[in-house]
Structure formats: C-alpha cells, structure tokens
Amino acid sequence: xxxxxxxxxxxxxxxxxxxxxxxxxxxxxxxxxxxxxxxxxxxxxxxxxxxxxxxxxxxxxxxxxxxxxxxxxxxxxxxxxxxxxxxxxxxxxxxxxxxxxxxxxxxxxxxxxxxxxxxxxxxxxxxxxxxxxxxxxxxxxxxxxxxxxxxxxxxxxxxxxxxxxxxxxxxxxxxxxxxxxxxxxxxxxxxxxxxxxxxxxxxxxxxxxxxxxxxxxxxxxxxxxxxxxxxxxxxxxxxxxxxxxxxxxxxxxxxxxxxxxxxxxxxxxxxxxxxxxxxxxxxxxxx
Numbered sequence: 511x512x513x514x515x516x517x518x519x520x521x522x523x524x525x526x527x528x529x530x531x532x533x534x535x536x537x538x539x540x541x542x543x544x545x546x547x548x549x550x551x552x553x554x555x556x557x558x559x560x561x562x563x564x565x566x567x568x569x570x571x572x573x574x575x576x577x578x579x580x581x582x583x584x585x586x587x588x589x590x591x592x593x594x595x596x597x598x599x600x601x602x603x604x605x606x607x608x609x610x611x612x613x614x615x616x617x618x619x620x621x622x623x624x625x626x627x628x629x630x631x632x633x634x635x636x637x638x639x640x641x642x643x644x645x646x647x648x649x650x651x652x653x654x655x656x657x658x659x660x661x662x663x664x665x666x667x668x669x670x671x672x673x674x675x676x677x678x679x680x681x682x683x684x685x686x687x688x689x690x691x692x693x694x695x696x697x698x699x700x701x702x703x704x705x706x707x708x709x710x711x712x713x714x715x716x717x718x719x720x721x722x723x724x725x726x727x728x729x730x731x732x733x734x735x736x737x738x739x740x741x742x743x744x745x746x747x748x749x750x751x752x753x754x755x756x757x758x759x760x761x762x763x764x765x766x767x768x769x770x771x772x773x774x775x776x777x778x779x780x781x782x783x784x785x786x787x788x789x790x791x792x793x794x795x796x797x
Contacts, residue, residue, distance in 0.1 A: 694706060
C-alpha cells in the first residue's frame with residue numbers, strides 16, 4: 511500500500527502521551543456498550559479467555575499510561591492518520607454523489623496501554639472499536655503487532671482494512687442504520703441480538719470493500735497483493751476461525767461478527783459493486 515508522504519487527517523486525538531486523558535469533544539463516561547464489548551469478545555476468543563471483566567478493571571481507567579512511544583508506534587500513528595484521511599475523502603465523495611448528503615467524519619483516538627471511552631474502558635486487549643455516543647474510533651497502535659504476529663494478518667493493507675472497518679461503523683451511524691438496529695437489539699433475546707450484530711459487521715466489511723475500490727481509483731494507493739492482504743485479514747478474524755484457534759467448539763449461535771467466509775464474501779461484494787445499496791445485509795436472505 512502506497513501511503514508514505516501523503517496527507518494525514520486532522521481528526522486524530524493523540525492520548526498516547528496524556529496518560530489516557532481526553533481532549534476534544536467531551537462526553538460523559540458511561541457503562542460498557544457499543545462495539546467495545548464486541549471487540550473484546552472477539553480478541554477473547556483468540557486468546558481463549560473471557561476478557562469482558564476487564565471493562566470494569568481499575569487498570570483500564572483513564573490515566574493507565576502505556577510506556578515509551580517507540581518508532582514503530584510513531585510510524586503506526588502516521589499510517590493511521592493517512593488511512594483515516596483517505597476514508598474521509600472517499601466517504602465524502604460517496605455521500606455527495608450517491609446520496610446527495612454531506613459526510614461528517616469520525617474522530618480517531620490513538621492511545622497506548624489504556625484509556626476511557628463513553629462505551630467503557632479501552633485497552634490493548636480490546637482491539638480497535640467504534641463508540642457511537644462519541645462518534646469516535648479507539649485504537650491502540652500496538653494492536654497492529656497483535657494483528658500480524660498473533661492473528662496472522664500481515665501487511666499494511668490488512669491494517670488499513672481494520673481502520674476502514676471501524677470507519678464503516680461510523681458510516682452506518684451517519685446513515686442511521688447503527689442506531690436503528692442497536693435499538694432493536696436492546697429489545698431482543700441473545701440469539702436475535704447476535705444475529706443482528708453479525709449483519710452489522712458484515713455490512714461494515716462490505717463498506718470496507720467500497721473503500722478499497724475507491725482508494726484504488728482516487729489515490730492509486732493499492733499495490734499487487736493488497737486485496738489479498740485484506741481478504742486474509744477478514745478470514746483471520748471470522749468468528750468460526752477465532753473460536754477454532756482458541757480451541758473452542760464452534761458455536762454459530764454465539765457469532766457476533768460473521769464467519770471467515772462471510773466476511774471475505776461481503777468485503778468482495780463491496781469491492782466489486784462499489785455501491786452502498788449493494789451492502790444491505792439486513793435485506794439479504796443469505797448472509
């Protein structure tokens with residue numbers, strides 16, 4: 511992926527040296543919710559332990575800190591900033607041309623170690639997530655190391671796919687989809703809630719495919735093998751693969767993000783069709 515020397519986003523909030531303290535738009539801290547919890551469950555599957563209790567652990571409160579900022583951390587921050595800037599241009603163009611609407615971009619909080627969000631505590635173990643009440647993405651740059659070394663999703667474009675997927679949740683929020691579906695989930699039993707969560711995640715994968723196609727057309731940033739990197743990343747974080755790798759029995763009723771095959775297929779749909787309308791996972795008979 512060609513990203514060096516290109517402009518970064520002005521919507522980065524860097525908490526890595528602030529001990530987890532917030533700056534920018536203030537939002538009162540509440541209980542765990544949104545996609546923070548789902549992100550923790552996904553990484554928990556890989557590690558073979560339930561990490562959700564960490565949401566209320568004192569070590570995840572603001573001020574946790576994350577130690578020295580390394581050269582790798584700085585490069586990851588620059589990479590995230592450029593990728594976020596690309597998503598801003600792409601989705602502004604899509605909203606204007608396909609929907610006749612304006613796009614209000616998300617902010618992205620970089621942290622190291624631990625910080626706090628309106629969706630609960632965030633730490634290196636949660637993985638990146640989008641918090642709807644704040645309209646912010648939270649990302650510990652150290653997650654890219656986990657993505658490559660532990661999850662086996664290597665390459666710049668695999669990391670960019672992760673960022674684009676979280677931005678896609680913000681796109682869903684902008685479209686009103688996220689609020690509407692989450693309202694239904696809150697009134698549903700666990701099985702129904704999980705099934706709706708899968709459709710939310712697969713739509714975000716489809717939107718990520720649209721982003722990839724648009725990045726190729728607008729910036730010429732894709733290189734040979736980049737799409738394969740994204741497809742591999744989608745496969746590595748499928749619910750069935752994560753449960754299997756954790757030594758657990760694969761339980762489809764517990765899926766919250768979709769299988770590896772589903773995640774790859776919907777990313778490919780977005781890349782091929784390059785249309786928001788093609789990503790309506792909620793109307794699809796087969797997901």
